[in-house]
Amino acid sequence: MISRTSGILLVSYILVFLGGFGYLVSPSPEIAGVIHDSEALIWGLFYLAGGLIAAIFTGLRPILLTKITPLWYFEVAGISLIVSANLVHMYALYEIALMTGQVNLLALAAVIIAYTLTLIGRCVEVLSLIRYLSQFALTPDSEG
Amino acid sequence: MENFIPILLSAGGAAFLTALITGIRSLSSSKLESEAALMKRLNDAIRDGSEREDALEIAKKKEEDRAEMFRLERDEALEKAAMYRRRLIDHGINPEG
Numbered sequence: 001m002i003s004r005t006s007g008i009l010l011v012s013y014i015l016v017f018l019g020g021f022g023y024l025v026s027p028s029p030e031i032a033g034v035i036h037d038s039e040a041l042i043w044g045l046f047y048l049a050g051g052l053i054a055a056i057f058t059g060l061r062p063i064l065l066t067k068i069t070p071l072w073y074f075e076v077a078g079i080s081l082i083v084s085a086n087l088v089h090m091y092a093l094y095e096i097a098l099m100t101g102q103v104n105l106l107a108l109a110a111v112i113i114a115y116t117l118t119l120i121g122r123c124v125e126v127l128s129l130i131r132y133l134s135q136f137a138l139t140p141d142s143e144g
Numbered sequence: 145m146e147n148f149i150p151i152l153l154s155a156g157g158a159a160f161l162t163a164l165i166t167g168i169r170s171l172s173s174s175k176l177e178s179e180a181a182l183m184k185r186l187n188d189a190i191r192d193g194s195e196r197e198d199a200l201e202i203a204k205k206k207e208e209d210r211a212e213m214f215r216l217e218r219d220e221a222l223e224k225a226a227m228y229r230r231r232l233i234d235h236g237i238n239p240e241g
Contacts (some may be wrong), residue, residue, distance in 0.1 A: 035149050039149055073164070081160050090151065130170075
């Protein structure tokens with residue numbers, strides 16, 4: 001059964017995936033004004049792929065594969081893409097705020113930083129847990 | 145600052161690939177087992193470690209007791225030696241000579 005934490009994270013990753021899909025279908029005018037079209041496409045793909053990969057492995061890990069520890073690495077991989085896209089988004093907002101003087105965009109950038117830091121915190125927690133558990137993991141050569 | 149966005153995207157891509165490759169390598173190099181089995185082994189290891197620590201503690205305590213006994217015996221021997229020395233001197237015999 002999926003835990004509450006995993007369930008909440010799963011929903012958030014699905015929302016990121018939908019957000020990325022939305023940005024690909026209808027590009028963000030803020031981003032388009034600051035970065036090139038190809039970069040904007042990659043940026044949208046990062047949200048799409050990052051959200052999808054993180055959602056798949058967060059969902060799969062507790063249910064289908066009886067909680068295999070290394071699957072957390074794939075969630076971290078998805079989070080890396082989301083974090084990168086968030087940083088690009090934040091940078092774009094910062095640039096627009098400098099150009100137009102819209103301070104409220106800086107507030108939005110701060111909220112994005114907060115979400116990014118939360119994701120980085122999740123990565124740190126997961127990686128330290130993997131490191132701790134892997135000390136006791138069996139290899140195909142060892143006997144269990 | 146023009147290259148800042150490609151750098152951010154490249155860094156994200158590199159982190160993604162690193163985590164992906166690490167995950168694949170970890171999956172292929174370790175025996176696939178549930179975390180419940182892993183936690184059971186971890187608990188056993190902690191219990192074993194704790195028992196080993198207890199045994200070490202007991203051995204250390206025994207050593208300390210033995211050392212204390214040796215110290216008392218040594219002190220008694222020194223006292224006896226001092227007493228014999230005084231008696232010798234009292235009897236006009238120089239133990240150093």
